[in-house]
Amino acid sequence: MGINFRKETFRDDFSFRNSPEQIRRFPFPFHEDSYMYAVNIEPHTPGPKNTVFEHLIDVDEHYISEMEDRALVLAEDPLRCQSLPHMTLAGWDLLELLMTQKAESYPEHFSLTRDGDNWHWINRPLGIDDRFTFGDVSTLPYGPMAYITRQSQGDFCVLDQRDGNLWMDAGIVTTQADWSLDFDIGMNFFEWHAPVPLAHDMGIFNRALKFLTNIQQGQPARRFNWTMTINPRLDTSPENYHKWGVDRTTVTPENVGQKVHLRVELQTFWRLPRSNALVFPIRCYLIKMDELVTSPKWARRFHRVLRDLPNELAEYKGLTRYRQTVVEWLSQYDDGAPTSSGFGPD
Amino acid sequence: MTAKTILSRPVYGTLSPQPGRNHLFVADAEGAAAILDMAKATPEGFFADAHIMFVPDDTGTNYVEAVKSLQPARFYQGPTIAAALPRLRQTLATAHMGLRIYLAGSEGLIGQAMQAAMEAGFDPSSIQTEHRGSLARRVQCVHCKGITENVTTQPVTCSHCGLLLLVRDHYSRRLAAFQGVCINAEDPTESPQAEEIFR
Numbered sequence: 286m287g288i289n290f291r292k293e294t295f296r297d298d299f300s301f302r303n304s305p306e307q308i309r310r311f312p313f314p315f316h317e318d319s320y321m322y323a324v325n326i327e328p329h330t331p332g333p334k335n336t337v338f339e340h341l342i343d344v345d346e347h348y349i350s351e352m353e354d355r356a357l358v359l360a361e362d363p364l365r366c367q368s369l370p371h372m373t374l375a376g377w378d379l380l381e382l383l384m385t386q387k388a389e390s391y392p393e394h395f396s397l398t399r400d401g402d403n404w405h406w407i408n409r410p411l412g413i414d415d416r417f418t419f420g421d422v423s424t425l426p427y428g429p430m431a432y433i434t435r436q437s438q439g440d441f442c443v444l445d446q447r448d449g450n451l452w453m454d455a456g457i458v459t460t461q462a463d464w465s466l467d468f469d470i471g472m473n474f475f476e477w478h479a480p481v482p483l484a485h486d487m488g489i490f491n492r493a494l495k496f497l498t499n500i501q502q503g504q505p506a507r508r509f510n511w512t513m514t515i516n517p518r519l520d521t522s523p524e525n526y527h528k529w530g531v532d533r534t535t536v537t538p539e540n541v542g543q544k545v546h547l548r549v550e551l552q553t554f555w556r557l558p559r560s561n562a563l564v565f566p567i568r569c570y571l572i573k574m575d576e577l578v579t580s581p582k583w584a585r586r587f588h589r590v591l592r593d594l595p596n597e598l599a600e601y602k603g604l605t606r607y608r609q610t611v612v613e614w615l616s617q618y619d620d621g622a623p624t625s626s627g628f629g630p631d
Numbered sequence: 632m633t634a635k636t637i638l639s640r641p642v643y644g645t646l647s648p649q650p651g652r653n654h655l656f657v658a659d660a661e662g663a664a665a666i667l668d669m670a671k672a673t674p675e676g677f678f679a680d681a682h683i684m685f686v687p688d689d690t691g692t693n694y695v696e697a698v699k700s701l702q703p704a705r706f707y708q709g710p711t712i713a714a715a716l717p718r719l720r721q722t723l724a725t726a727h728m729g730l731r732i733y734l735a736g737s738e739g740l741i742g743q744a745m746q747a748a749m750e751a752g753f754d755p756s757s758i759q760t761e762h763r764g765s766l767a768r769r770v771q772c773v774h775c776k777g778i779t780e781n782v783t784t785q786p787v788t789c790s791h792c793g794l795l796l797l798v799r800d801h802y803s804r805r806l807a808a809f810q811g812v813c814i815n816a817e818d819p820t821e822s823p824q825a826e827e828i829f830r
Binding site: 364465467468469470471472475476477478479480485523524525526527528529530531533534606 | 637638639640771773774776794799800801803804805806810812813816817818819
């Protein structure tokens with residue numbers, strides 16, 4: 286049985302919503318009733334059916350519409366996709382990873398046939414049927430990273446590893462939580478994380494870097510991050526902040542349920558075989574407050590997390606203007622009962 | 632001295648003579664004083680094969696004769712950093728192995744010369760830097776990508792698109808610029824008073 290792809294938008298009329306099945310598989314990121322930074326990295330292994338971990342590269346009902354939104358962003362601002370000259374090989378590695386994962390996990394939607402370097406790729410949801418020579422950039426309509434990530438949900442950072450550090454030397458970033466690839470490209474791990482409050486002094490980045498530089502091929506890892514977004518807008522870039530920033534002032538007690546979204550990033554980390562680069566897909570999942578509270582446990586827990594979040598984190602995540610309104614709205618779903626441990630909806 | 636801020640921002644040191652024969656100095660304004668201070672501790676003949684590029688900016692003729700008296704093999708005086716950059720790039724592109732680079736003066740000068748050196752393949756950690764004088768910043772507008780030079784106020788109006796920008800401490804060596812982000816995006820009626828804080 287294939288995926289029932291939705292036709293929807295992430296801008297203008299914002300017709301995005303989750304089906305009941307998609308709500309149940311939402312990757313709720315809080316395993317307890319409070320949140321603070323941690324090096325919350327774990328092995329990225331296949332998980333139970335009907336979760337976002339069922340396959341290592343998740344394709345869901347928003348796939349086609351997210352790819353249409355990405356194409357619109359890139360047409361408007363090509364600087365969202367950049368690759369420094371030494372990163373082309375890593376781009377081919379990434380193309381191989383995504384094509385093989387998709388074709389194995391979703392054979393009804395994707396197929397890859399390889400005869401030496403002669404590859405044949407079929408992407409049925411997007412109507413793509415291309416033959417190309419692996420390693421020969423002239424046989425694809427875009428560079429290898431751009432080509433395959435225009436067909437893959439989530440942002441992708443491709444990190445070169447040298448001098449005991451990781452360098453943000455290539456990427457495609459159209460669904461970001463307020464950071465600029467164009468500004469950060471070429472930076473090392475500490476530099477591009479420099480604006481993050483508190484975590485440096487907690488030693489988070491030193492430990493994370495140590496872990497990431499030791500990731501082995503075939504042993505990917507994952508972690509969650511989260512923020513909130515007003516309206517189901519994927520492109521919350523700093524580039525367009527002067528256009529969408531005003532959304533943050535539009536939250537009222539009446540519209541919280543539809544307008545306010547929890548935005549969860551599932552970040553995974555993969556060693557690439559030829560280039561020894563790391564690829565870091567940042568997959569974004571959105572859920573409306575009305576959808577979230579269909580799980581009583583999630584409603585109680587998210588109320589407590591948001592209410593007790595340290596002010597510095599709320600400020601950094603850009604929640605300050607509407608946090609109180611959302612906390613009050615969520616409080617009607619929190620009877621004070623204890624929540625069970627773990628991520629699931631009960 | 633610049634206060635310690637965040638990890639993307641370069642840390643500057645104090646110029647010190649490096650082993651080797653070929654030395655390239657690039658300085659603006661008060662940066663000349665850093666070269667002169669370093670020269671007090673250099674061995675005999677240190678400047679015999681040196682190349683000094685100097686943009687006096689608002690220091691006028693204050694330092695020019697003193698720098699010339701170091702008797703470098705080549706001395707260049709430029710009217711602005713922008714005017715000096717093509718010459719710098721050509722110098723770096725044709726440099727011999729073992730060239731030692733010293734940058735002194737404003738953050739804008741150090742940043743742009745560092746950018747040119749990185750593009751020519753020099754390792755930034757091998758380059759001597761010393762900050763002197765103005766704290767004025769080069770700022771890239773994250774929205775229109777235009778760079779506004781010599782920013783001394785917080786916030787500042789982008790000289791390209793006109794948005795009112797918060798000047799962040801987040802710094803890109805590749806762009807040799809700090810990041811500017813619209814300060815009143817969430818409420819365009821807010822218009823914070825500009826204060827002169829990067830002098």
